Amino acid sequence: MDFKMPAETTEEIRLFKKFISTNIKPHLSQWYAQGEIPRIFFQQMGAGGWFDFKFIDGNLQKLSALRCAMIAEEMAKVSPGVAIAGLVHVHLGLIGLWLFGSNKLKEKYGLSAIKGQDLMCVGNTEAIAGSDAAGIGLQAQKTDGGWTLDGAKAYVTNGFISDWAIITAVTDPQAERKNRLSMFLVDLNSDGVSRKKLNKQVWIPSDLTRLTFDNVFVPKDYLLGEKGMGLKQVLTIFAYSRVPISALTLGTAMGAFDLAVEHARKREMFDQKMIDFQAKAFEMADFFARIEAARLAVFKACWAMDQNKNFRLESSVAKYLTVDIARSVSTWSADIFGAASVIKEHPIHKFPMDAWASSLGEGTQDVQKLVIFRELLKNYQDHS
Numbered sequence: 001m002d003f004k005m006p007a008e009t010t011e012e013i014r015l016f017k018k019f020i021s022t023n024i025k026p027h028l029s030q031w032y033a034q035g036e037i038p039r040i041f042f043q044q045m046g047a048g049g050w051f052d053f054k055f056i057d058g059n060l061q062k063l064s065a066l067r068c069a070m071i072a073e074e075m076a077k078v079s080p081g082v083a084i085a086g087l088v089h090v091h092l093g094l095i096g097l098w099l100f101g102s103n104k105l106k107e108k109y110g111l112s113a114i115k116g117q118d119l120m121c122v123g124n125t126e127a128i129a130g131s132d133a134a135g136i137g138l139q140a141q142k143t144d145g146g147w148t149l150d151g152a153k154a155y156v157t158n159g160f161i162s163d164w165a166i167i168t169a170v171t172d173p174q175a176e177r178k179n180r181l182s183m184f185l186v187d188l189n190s191d192g193v194s195r196k197k198l199n200k201q202v203w204i205p206s207d208l209t210r211l212t213f214d215n216v217f218v219p220k221d222y223l224l225g226e227k228g229m230g231l232k233q234v235l236t237i238f239a240y241s242r243v244p245i246s247a248l249t250l251g252t253a254m255g256a257f258d259l260a261v262e263h264a265r266k267r268e269m270f271d272q273k274m275i276d277f278q279a280k281a282f283e284m285a286d287f288f289a290r291i292e293a294a295r296l297a298v299f300k301a302c303w304a305m306d307q308n309k310n311f312r313l314e315s316s317v318a319k320y321l322t323v324d325i326a327r328s329v330s331t332w333s334a335d336i337f338g339a340a341s342v343i344k345e346h347p348i349h350k351f352p353m354d355a356w357a358s359s360l361g362e363g364t365q366d367v368q369k370l371v372i373f374r375e376l377l378k379n380y381q382d383h384s
């Protein structure tokens with residue numbers, strides 16, 4: 001076991017922090033005020049090689065999970081809302097293409113996505129089903145040369161700005177739950193697609209969009225993976241994306257914690273600095289210890305993914321622990337700022353809401369417990 005960060009990752013993170021200082025920080029207040037992230041952000045991320053995939057010898061290849069976790073964490077310390085937009089494009093959209101797209105689709109759209117030119121998202125959740133991913137109702141009917149989609153996806157991050165969406169749909173309503181769904185790559189500029197941006201208070205400035213499909217044609221080659229395997233496939237995408245979202249959530253916790261410690265070091269009250277009250281010092285030590293424990297869980301999940309081991313247990317443990325700490329540390333950090341924390345423009349204001357958002361994306365805490373329980377039970381089956 002080696003806890004030392006690889007030298008090349010340390011160097012890349014140093015460069016990425018520079019990228020944040022020049023390409024993200026100066027624009028944040030404008031992006032927050034407008035409630036949107038311009039395409040140039042994605043293109044600059046792509047040009048810098050920060051999208052965690054490369055095309056090597058004509059093949060789409062995923063880079064190290066540890067590197068991408070560090071990138072997600074650093075970005076989220078500054079803005080979880082910008083970090084989630086980058087993460088959804090790569091770790092829901094592009095990763096779905098990588099896992100289940102044909103070589104032809106990967107060649108056609110993968111490179112453009114890595115460059116941040118074609119943007120991607122994933123729509124599974126509907127008004128009638130979220131945690132119960134199998135319970136969706138959007139229909140795909142077989143037609144000449146492909147499929148037609150009818151229905152709506154209720155909450156799609158990046159749905160407003162994306163060019164392509166990975167969409168789950170019912171292809172065989174009579175089949176058992178695990179074989180009812182299939183997965184499609186859908187051109188969001190097709191006839192019959194409409195988008196409605198939702199008015200949310202979390203993960204600003206990313207968008208959350210309702211996508212409606214009215215008789216939308218999808219060519220047969222745009223079915224991803226196997227017909228009838230859509231449920232298994234979308235759950236696999238979520239298992240992958242739980243690792244970077246855990247890192248993003250860790251960044252949310254650290255971003256809030258750092259602001260709070262800095263403030264407590266300076267704020268005078270009752271003839272001393274706030275940090276000199278032992279009650280506050282103990283709270284900080286407690287939070288720091290819990291953040292460190294969650295960080296180890298994220299690193300272990302990255303390690304398991306990079307070793308090509310089954311990482312479902314590790315990714316749900318990491319998600320569960322990071323959300324738990326981010327929700328409590330961000331609320332505590334807001335408290336440290338007193339009344340200033342309720343002002344929308346204050347840097348601390350976004351963190352409690354963004355930690356809450358983390359608890360929903362890629363499955364709630366209850367869903368993580370279901371996965372953890374299912375996976376841990378496997379350890380007992382052989383010995384009974």
Ligand SMILES: Cc1cc2nc3c(=O)[nH]c(=O)nc-3n(C[C@H](O)[C@H](O)[C@H](O)COP(=O)(O)OP(=O)(O)OC[C@H]3O[C@@H](n4cnc5c(N)ncnc54)[C@H](O)[C@@H]3O)c2cc1C
Pocket residue numbers: 088121122123124125126128129130131132155156157158202203208357360361362363364365366367370
């Ligand atoms: C900001 C944001 C961004 C999102 N982005 C996307 C996206 O890009 N693509 C996408 O497809 N979806 C997206 N979602 C949707 C998200 O994945 C769902 O909100 C989430 O899966 C929960 O589903 P739900 O909202 O339908 O809640 P429900 O599934 O109705 O859950 C309600 C409550 O019931 C609990 N519960 C559920 N099942 C069980 C159980 N078996 N046992 C005990 N308790 C249970 C849940 O934990 C929760 O507390 C996003 C949501 C948000 C808020």
